[in-house]
Amino acid sequence: MSEVIFFIAAISAVIGAIGVVTLRNPLYAVLSLVCHLVALAALFLLLRAEFVAAAQVVVYAGAVMVLYVFVVAYVGGGEDINSQGAAYKPGFGSPEHIGTLFLTTYLFAFELASLLLLVAAIGAIVLARRRRGLEDDDGELARVLSQPRPAYTGTIAEGVGVRKVLDQLEQSHGGVFELSADPALSADPELTPEREPEGTAK
């Protein structure tokens, strides 16, 4: 019985692996990998690794493959080897044993893995986010800044981009504007725009 299951699982795992490499469409390659992973989970079960098999199906075939499908949609030893295995003791590979080992002997690796997951999550967010500055979608900002407004009245636009405001004012009024630390200079009637309402420059 276990031989039959082994050969079915092994053959479908190898066929799935060949499909990943040979299929042209990446979506079919991902589905082929899902087949491969499920067959591998069956092999893990035959090796008495119940928890690893469950994690394989849940983490890999579930979460990671969904991630793949989304992205596809978006982009487009020297000693004698005991070949029969050690004697099987009840509870081998069960979640209790694995959990106990994780929280005692392999605690450091466990914590390291959680840190690695956190770093990868942050890295993915940093890599995949939109970068406003690098794309050509600041037309809205230019439209807002091109509207005439009184100079040196402490608007937010001046606060975030005085240079841009000055350039826009220069364009819209044809005069030469210079940023001066002296507030009296900015109140100079020659330098202030003609459209400026009275009293706002003071």
Added chain:
Amino acid sequence: VTLGWYLAVSVLIFCIGAGGVLVRRNPLVILLCLELMLNAGNLALVTFARMHGSEAGQIFALIVMVVAACEVTVGLGLLVAISRRNLPVDVDQLHELNG
């Protein structure tokens, strides 16, 4: 079925994955082939765990799964960033970092 068969399957899957990484040019398929290689390693680890009757190999396999998940997260993030800039999804054309 002796445990040697499991190791043979593991070696076969690893070779298929390594060949895919070398042959294919789509970065997505290259990531999939990396998954194949990591899974072949997992199968070997679980087989050795069975061989020696110790669960340490299974723990290692689970850690490898975590590492694979991280690798996928970062790799797919890079892929999304590539496609957002309308760069070609082809590792032969993404040669800006060539020395």
